[in-house]
Amino acid sequence: MNDPEQNYLSAGWTVRSWLLTTDHKRIGILYLLSILVFFAIAAAAAAMMRLELLTPQGDLVLSETYNKLFTMHGVLMVWFFLIPSIPTVLGNFIIPLMIGARDVAFPKLNLLSWYLFIIGGCFALHAIVLGGVDTGWTFYTPYSTAYSNSHVLEMAAGIFIAGFGSILTGLNFIITIQKMRAPGLTWFRLPLFIWSMYSTSIILVLATPVLAITLLLMSIERIWGVGIFNPKLGGDPILFQHLFWFYSHPAVYIMILPGLGVVSEIIPCFSRKKIFGYKFVAFSSVAIAVLGFLVWGHHMFVSSQSIYAGMAFSILSFLVAIPSAIKVFNWTATLYRGSISFNAPMLYALSFIGLFVIGGLTGLFLATLAVDVHLHGTYFVVAHFHYIMVGGMVTAFMGGLHFWWPKITGRLYPEKLAQLAAIILFIGFNLTFFPQFILGYLGMPRRVHEYAPEFQLYNVLSTAGASILAIGYLLPLIYFLWSLFYGKKSSANPWRATGLEWKTSSPPPKHNFAETPVVTEDAYEYPPLNEIGEHPDA
Amino acid sequence: MLERHSIVAEQFEDAEQQSAAAHLGMWTFIATEVLFFGGLFLAYTVYRHFYFDAFAAGSKHTDAVYGTINSVILLTSSFTMALAVQFAKIGRAKLIVRFLLLTVFLGAMFLAVKGFEYHEDIVKHLVPGPNFDPSLPLQSQIFFWFYWIMTGLHAVHILIGLGVLSAMAFLARREKFSAQYHSPVEITGLYWHFVDIVWLFLYPLLYLVQRHA
Amino acid sequence: MNPKNPSRKLLAVTWIVLLVMHFTILGSAYLNLAWFNTPFIVTLAIIQMILVILYFMEVRYTAKLTWLFICAGFFWLLIMLTLTMNDYLTRTWH
Numbered sequence: 001m002n003d004p005e006q007n008y009l010s011a012g013w014t015v016r017s018w019l020l021t022t023d024h025k026r027i028g029i030l031y032l033l034s035i036l037v038f039f040a041i042a043a044a045a046a047a048m049m050r051l052e053l054l055t056p057q058g059d060l061v062l063s064e065t066y067n068k069l070f071t072m073h074g075v076l077m078v079w080f081f082l083i084p085s086i087p088t089v090l091g092n093f094i095i096p097l098m099i100g101a102r103d104v105a106f107p108k109l110n111l112l113s114w115y116l117f118i119i120g121g122c123f124a125l126h127a128i129v130l131g132g133v134d135t136g137w138t139f140y141t142p143y144s145t146a147y148s149n150s151h152v153l154e155m156a157a158g159i160f161i162a163g164f165g166s167i168l169t170g171l172n173f174i175i176t177i178q179k180m181r182a183p184g185l186t187w188f189r190l191p192l193f194i195w196s197m198y199s200t201s202i203i204l205v206l207a208t209p210v211l212a213i214t215l216l217l218m219s220i221e222r223i224w225g226v227g228i229f230n231p232k233l234g235g236d237p238i239l240f241q242h243l244f245w246f247y248s249h250p251a252v253y254i255m256i257l258p259g260l261g262v263v264s265e266i267i268p269c270f271s272r273k274k275i276f277g278y279k280f281v282a283f284s285s286v287a288i289a290v291l292g293f294l295v296w297g298h299h300m301f302v303s304s305q306s307i308y309a310g311m312a313f314s315i316l317s318f319l320v321a322i323p324s325a326i327k328v329f330n331w332t333a334t335l336y337r338g339s340i341s342f343n344a345p346m347l348y349a350l351s352f353i354g355l356f357v358i359g360g361l362t363g364l365f366l367a368t369l370a371v372d373v374h375l376h377g378t379y380f381v382v383a384h385f386h387y388i389m390v391g392g393m394v395t396a397f398m399g400g401l402h403f404w405w406p407k408i409t410g411r412l413y414p415e416k417l418a419q420l421a422a423i424i425l426f427i428g429f430n431l432t433f434f435p436q437f438i439l440g441y442l443g444m445p446r447r448v449h450e451y452a453p454e455f456q457l458y459n460v461l462s463t464a465g466a467s468i469l470a471i472g473y474l475l476p477l478i479y480f481l482w483s484l485f486y487g488k489k490s491s492a493n494p495w496r497a498t499g500l501e502w503k504t505s506s507p508p509p510k511h512n513f514a515e516t517p518v519v520t521e522d523a524y525e526y527p528p529l530n531e532i533g534e535h536p537d538a
Numbered sequence: 539m540l541e542r543h544s545i546v547a548e549q550f551e552d553a554e555q556q557s558a559a560a561h562l563g564m565w566t567f568i569a570t571e572v573l574f575f576g577g578l579f580l581a582y583t584v585y586r587h588f589y590f591d592a593f594a595a596g597s598k599h600t601d602a603v604y605g606t607i608n609s610v611i612l613l614t615s616s617f618t619m620a621l622a623v624q625f626a627k628i629g630r631a632k633l634i635v636r637f638l639l640l641t642v643f644l645g646a647m648f649l650a651v652k653g654f655e656y657h658e659d660i661v662k663h664l665v666p667g668p669n670f671d672p673s674l675p676l677q678s679q680i681f682f683w684f685y686w687i688m689t690g691l692h693a694v695h696i697l698i699g700l701g702v703l704s705a706m707a708f709l710a711r712r713e714k715f716s717a718q719y720h721s722p723v724e725i726t727g728l729y730w731h732f733v734d735i736v737w738l739f740l741y742p743l744l745y746l747v748q749r750h751a
Numbered sequence: 752m753n754p755k756n757p758s759r760k761l762l763a764v765t766w767i768v769l770l771v772m773h774f775t776i777l778g779s780a781y782l783n784l785a786w787f788n789t790p791f792i793v794t795l796a797i798i799q800m801i802l803v804i805l806y807f808m809e810v811r812y813t814a815k816l817t818w819l820f821i822c823a824g825f826f827w828l829l830i831m832l833t834l835t836m837n838d839y840l841t842r843t844w845h
Contacts, residue, residue: 103549105559171566178816179559180549206827209570213577217687226666226683228581233666234677239584242835243577293830297838309838511548558814565817569824576828583832584839602777609773617766620807624759724809731807735800742792746780750788 007410007507022107023510028093029408030114035081035089036477038121041128042076043470045069049449050463058450066449067134068150074137079159080121082389083251086258087204088117088169090400091197093408095173097501097508098191100182100517105175106168113165113172120162127154136447138248141229141240145221152222156215163208163215170204173197182500184519188282191499191523192275195282196261199289203250203257207293211247214240238303245296253292255389256356257285259396260327263349266399267331269497270346271338274524277330284323291320301372310369317367324360328353339529343495344418348399351426355391359384362437377447380440386433395425398476406490410507411483417475425472431465498524545719557721564725568732571695575736578691582684582743589677590747596674596681597747599664604655605745608648609737615644616734619703619727626723629716634723638707641730645700652693659685685744692740695733702726757806765806772799 008025011017018026049069052060061069092110096103104110127133133155135144144152177198181190218240221227228235268275275281297305297313331353340346362384366372375381405413435458440446444455451459493502504513550556586593622637663671665686666679706726709715715723757765776795784791805811810818 101549105549106563107547107549167570171563171570174566175559175563178562179555202823205566205570206573206824209574210577210831213574217577217581220687224667226679228585228680228683233679234585234589235680236584238838239581239835242838243581246577246831246835293827294834297834305838306841306843308841309834312834312837516551561813562817562820565820569820569827572824572828573831576831579828580832580835583836587836587839606773606777610770613766613769613773616769616803616807617762620757620762620765621759623809624756624762627756728808731803734807735803738796738799738803742776742780742796746776746792748788749780750783 006509007505008510009410009507011510020111022103022111024092024096024104024107024110025408025508027110027114028089028091031084031088031092031117034114034118034121035084038076038080041125042073042081043473045073045076047466047470049073050466052449053451053459054463056451056453056456056459061449063449064134067136067447068132070447071133071136072128075124075133075155075159077389078137078251078255079162080117080124082255082393083166084117085393085397086262086400087166087173087197087200087254088113090262090397090404091169091173091200091258094404094501095176095194095197096180097407097504097512098194098499099177099180099185100500100513100519101176101180102511102513102516104172105180106172109168110172113168116165116168117162120158120160120165123154123158123161125158127151127158130154138244139215139218139240140244141218141221141237142231145218145227145229153219156219160212160215163211166204167208170201170208173201174205177201182517182519185500188279189519189522190282192264192278192281192285193258193261195285196257196264199285200254200257200261202286202289203254203292207247207250207254210243211251214243214247217243238300238305241300241303242296242305245299246293249296249299250289250292252385252388253288255393257288259352259356259393260285260288260324262396262400262403263331263352264327265497265499266345266349266403267334268524268526269403269495270341270343270349271335272526272529273334273338274522274526275330276333276336277326278523280326281330284326287323288320291316291323295320295367298367298372301369302376314367314369318364321360321364321367324356328357328360337529342419343402344413344415344422345399345403345495347419347422347426348395348402351422352392352395352399355387355395355426355429359387359392362387375440377445378440379436379444379446382446383433383436383440386436391429391433395429398422398425401476401480403495404501405480405483406494407501407506407508409484409487410490410505411487412490412494413476413483413487414479417479421472421475421479424468424475428465428468428470428472432462432469433465435459435461435465498526553718560721560725561728564728568728571732575688575691578684578688579739579743582688585677585680585684586743586747589675589680592675592677593681594748596664596678596685597745598749599662599671599674600685600745601655601658602745602749604651604658605741608651608655609741611644611648611651612734612737615641615648616731618644619730623720623724623727626710626715626720627717629720631710631713631715634710634715635707638703638710638723642700642703642707645696645703645730649693649696649700652689681747688740688744692733692736695736699726699730699733702729755812757809757812761806765802769799769802 008023018030021027048061049066052058052066058066130151133150133152135148135150135152139152177194217228221229226233229237229240231237264275264281295313295317297309298317301310366375366381366384402413402418439455439458442455444451490506492505500517503517546553546556550559618637618640622634622641625633625637663669664682666683670679703726706723772795776792779791780788804821810821
């Protein structure tokens, strides 16, 4: 990292130049380091949980402690790792580069977003240190408002503040993409990652405020002792669930759309082929963002909401699966007769497709009202959302990190080791979470630290898988760090990919481009392959 | 004539792009606020549906005089804000300052009236909880819970607005705004008008549930 | 073509109309219009809001993209209200 060229990394070495930066690339790195801290803590909580679940008895931790562990795991993973992940790290770094801009629309607001994230995170961590929260990441009333003796308020404050940061990030991205595209970069020439990020930003901006008001109302009720969620006055606890899930369902689309965008970048590059059905993939991102707001009641099928509402939400939930399926079909068609190379980003992208399909299909099981009556509150749900969030989003995050690592750092990671890590991750992940589908089907409830003895085998398999999964995450941590000092230096475009971000140096200069680029062609204009699927110049 | 005023930040190509971005950004922020208050309006709608009589009974105990005075104050402040924006577009610094400060004054009057009103509400035992007026039905407490929180949250937004308006007045005094550069005043106006719009709905929903006998 | 700004006179007229509407709303609340009271008041409030948006917020003179953003915000609010009330209005118990 001591090359003489001027790039955004060498443009200042002081702590001040990092902590007061308005450079979107540096802010992306600040976020990367921050979310890793939260990931580690949340992963430690998960490790404790999986250790406890090795035996049917509750013998490692008290039940109250277990409640705090799964709450901490959920809160930190959702709000302090997954929701920021791709948007604030890869989105911040790559979006301006991809559209040929010098920075985002509001760089100072971008820095404010990071500080709000950190301050919110401090509140959350402090709440944990003080003794944690035991309500589950879902904070259902009236337990959270009237009966829990844990640090609900402080945790809610942390989430509220961090949420405000994510609203500002979404706002920034919308305006940036809307107003700062390079000349010639029309909407239908944009890379699909941008379509995904724009759609994600719509959700960030419109859903998160509802979380904010919900947390505020919950907190006020808890402090004041009077409120609208307590049946004593005639309040309805289910209203909390409506408000909470109105945000939290779209939030899960925040936690997959960016991943879908990353995969749409990787697949064409490592198939050397234009994406099949560009417009379908682009519009499917918008459709997911919109339809995702219409389905929240599928979390509440057994809550006592009306049966008619349940039916409406069930049908709408089937609809939302369609745009996701469209993406999978288009990726498959892109791969077909492409010139495939199995670099690490591609291995992650291919993993993603398989695991996302399983996660998505099991989502349909849960969307079916009659089936959900049996599966709600079981490990089936846990397996479903981990397949999407971990098998999907985290895998895509890893793929994107590998794909853009040369651009971000100017270094190449060690390819063979990375391919090995991707495979280890895939194996470990499936061993961890597939048994959980079976457990849920057999009836094991979630959020419990002791269980009936007949469930033990699958729990042991799951814990074993978790240890392998951990290796799959530790390896990249190690070799990415290694690559910063000893990795081979990268050219501007090591993957020979299309896209404006590859037209500037690796790492990029502080202002991204020496001259504003002008765009004259569509995205993914890979040269046509000959009859045997090779480049003429390969 | 324009260098002092048209400061185009380095990420933008020109002043027009910067101004368009600022406007769209503020509208996006306003959309988030619509959803933020929207959650409250949703909850209010649900409970008004279930407990209409209790809501009507509670609403009769709000002070329509205070509420009406405040509505007139706030609508007028929107007018003065709109005028301030017009003067910003032609760079008349003194007039911008005058109308911004007038808006601040009216906003402060709104908060003062609200303060008197809150005091009376407390004296009349309209705070939900153990001291709530026992002559009112139990669910009127839910109505007043909304009253305190909705008007309270609204007042917080007014307060923040006063801060931003004052900052704008300060900058206007230093002649920062001109025909070429005035979007900060415009987007401040957008925020202020939004806060006014929230009140346009709060007023009938809280003060006028059922005023006829 | 359309002027780029509302004139100060137009702003004053808007203000007066808003005040008149306000007192109309207030007055109507004291009349017994049965089920019509609430929709009447809400409709007038919505018209007041539209006037503020078009003239005070100058949306009448602004690009169509802004209109799209505004409509989107309200549309989403409508989704939240409609689908939630769909639950409450179809509960056959209480």
